[in-house]
Every structure is written in structure tokens, then in C-alpha cells.
Amino acid sequence: MNTTQRTDQQTSADRRRRELLEAADRVVLRDGPHASMNAIAAEAGITKPILYRHFGDKGGLYAALAVRHTDALLASLRAALDAPAERRQRVESTLDTYLAAIEARPQVYRFLMHPAEGAGTPGDQSEQGFDVGKHSAPLLRRMGEELAQVIEERLDVGPGTQQLARVWGHGIVGMMHAAGDWWLGERPCPREELVRTLADLLWGRLAEAGDKAGGPGF
Amino acid sequence: MNTTQRTDQQTSADRRRRELLEAADRVVLRDGPHASMNAIAAEAGITKPILYRHFGDKGGLYAALAVRHTDALLASLRAALDAPAERRQRVESTLDTYLAAIEARPQVYRFLMHPAEGAGTPGDQSEQGFDVGKHSAPLLRRMGEELAQVIEERLDVGPGTQQLARVWGHGIVGMMHAAGDWWLGERPCPREELVRTLADLLWGRLAEAGDKAGGPGF
DNA sequence: CAATGCATGTTACTTGCGGTAACCCCGAGT
């Protein structure tokens, strides 16, 4: 019937799509985010137009790829965030999970952080609006929103919690990201130490610290 | 003589370079970071090869442009950080300076945050090493390092201050950046409120907050 | 069984951009 037919097509198309994504993944992880559509098609054993039929344009393909990895990472972060333990313990665990992930697979990290690639299209009109605010990688956005959600659900900070939760969510995620990026580049200390230091920052040690003698203070 | 000759040439070349940068600035601020070399050359009233003679490649031009703006922004941040006031006041003032800057000229912001553009070069060898850790925009790197410097110079937190200062420097800058980016996109609240909320986060209000009734706590 | 779809795949093209080679022109110095 029509339904089974459609279902068959659907599943077949979906399977194909998944295979293509696997191939794209391999290439991107091997060649970096600037892998060409030709290269990806070759890896998949086919040619360009098929990719375009499935994903519309390069942005579509990359978005699909990114969603896969983002979902996976977010799931493990959520697990760390949901574990039964003290708040400090949970924050550290979440930081550690994120850092362990980007440490274990830096290429995935590199790819996920790569911004939208919005250019390249000849008659590109979408760029004239200057998508300010959409600069950050979607992963960061999503992490920020998720964390905001968690904060808002579980934390009690009087009125204005919602706004505050979102600010903190994005802020904390940004802190984690920037520190992680720097750390990944220089590897100045073991992971646990970084985790502890960041947690200390969130726990207000900046405010408690004393001024160094002689200076104007900080 | 040789010296005056060299000086004349130098200054002339420098003046030209400055003019070209002005033109590039106009175009980039008008068309976004994806402005083509042709467009920039046209705006400057000349043609591509001259740009390449002066800046080597597109990366060179963009780097030169970025340095100009980055220097300017860093100077005003340093001023806010150096003002004579309480620590909290100074932190808020610095945050506000940054946010005011990106609010006033989002296009500059957008350009500065744009990553290195490392691709495009045909025989590109630098990409194979996967410059992980160099993902962040140079501006963020520099801000992180500067802040780390300031923290290390003025704050007293026992042994291991140096490491801690760098972690915090990059972390705080990342927080500021991410929150700013999100805020710029959604404008959910006035600037002062954002500043206060972020400062609260740094002041440990996250640790102090109570759990909401019913949940597993956070 | 032919005939019609229709998804799947290919070749070959266009457009646009980064980057370069080769040539051009004009004013200064000998």
C-alpha cells in the first residue's frame, strides 16, 4: 500500500542518509572542517549531486553531522548533571565530562565549534542581515540553554530566576568552553586541576581572595 | 641619502597601507566578514594584486584589521580594569565596557570573533595538524591573557597563583563573551542587569543559592 | 508483457573566489 511503500522508501532513504553521514564523519574527522563535498562524496563511494539531494547544501550536511555529535555530548552532560550528589560534586563532574570529551576527540570538538559556514553561496542574501548573536556554535547555544533550564528548575534564587538562569547558563558554558579551548591548546595542567580551579571560580573564590600587597588591589 | 629615501618610501608605503586598511574596514563593516578581496580592492579604488603586495594574503589583511580593533578594545578594557575603585565595581565596569562595545558596534564584534579563516589556501599544509586550541578568535585569547596577567599581578591566592590566574582569565573572558553573544542576539534585559547578574555569578551566588523544594537539588 | 513512473546515480557545466604571472607606465637618477 501507500503507507508501507512510503515507509519503505523512508527507511531506505534514512539508511542511506545515515551511511552518508558516517562517511562525512570519517572525512571531516580526517581532513578537518574544510573537507570538500567532493571528498565526502568520494569517501561515500558516490558523487556530489547525491549529497545535495539529501542535505540541500553543505550547511545542511554539516548541521546534520553536528546534531549527531551534539546530541551525544549533551546526553552525557545531562547524565553528569543529574547524578545524585552534592552540588559542587555535580558541577565538577559536568565540567570534567565536557573536558574529557574534547580531550578524547579534539577533532570532533574542532568541528562542532566551527561556526555556521554561512558563506559561499553565490546569491547569498542571508548574510546582509549580519546574524550577530548567532555567532557562537550551535553546540554552545544548546548547552547554554540546557544548563539554564537545569538551573531554573532546581535553583532557588528569589524573583527573576528565569532571566538569571539563562545568563548564568550561557555564562558558565562560555567559561567552560574558553577555558577548555585554552587548556586543550597548552595543556598546562592535568584535567582535574583545571576542573577544580574552574569550580573554585564559580564558588566565589575570586571575591574572597585578598589583594596583593603594594598594588591598587583587584 | 639612503636613510631619507628609505624613510620616505617607508612612510609612503605605510600611508598607503593605512588607506587600504580604512577601505577594507569600510567594506568588512558593510558586507560582513565574507567580503571578497575584489570588493575591498574596488572600495580602495584599485585591484587585487596590490592588496596582495601589501598584506600577503587574505589572512594577513584580516589579521592587520583585527589587530587595530583589538588594540582599541583592549585599551578601553584596561582602563576600566585599572580605575581606582572597589574590586566588584571594577569587575562590573570592565564587563560593562566590553558589552557596551559589542553593543555599539556589533559588526566589528562579529568580525573580530570570526575565526582564523585558515582554509582556502590551495597547498595548505597548516591545516593537517588540526590547530585545536587555536579555535578561539585571537581577541579572546588576548583578552584572556591580559586578564590573567592582571589577576596574577594583583590577586593573592596562595601558591599556584600563576596557573590559577590563567585559568580564571580565560574562563572569565569566555563567560563574558558567551553571555554577551547570547544577550546581543536576544536582548532579554538591559545591559546593567546583565552586568550585575554576571558579577553575581563570579561572586559565588551560585554556591550560596538554595535548592528548590522537591527536586534532587543542584 | 509493455509502459510509466520514480528514486538513484553520473557527467559536465557555471559561477565565484583566492591567488599569481606577466605585462605596463611613469618619474627619478646617471
Added chain:
DNA sequence: ACTCGGGGTTACCGCAAGTAACATGCATTG
């Protein structure tokens, strides 16, 4: 008069995104 070097141009290469038009295999339908 001549060449020499800085500033400039045209015309090109290579490459990657994206598309049009054509080919093929496998089901359903008259």
C-alpha cells in the same frame, strides 16, 4: 637617451560550491 624600480592592470589558474541534463534499474499499473 636609457634603464630601473615602484605602483598599477589584465588575464589567467586552480578549486570548491552548486546545478542541469542525461542515464539506469526496479517497482507498479494498463
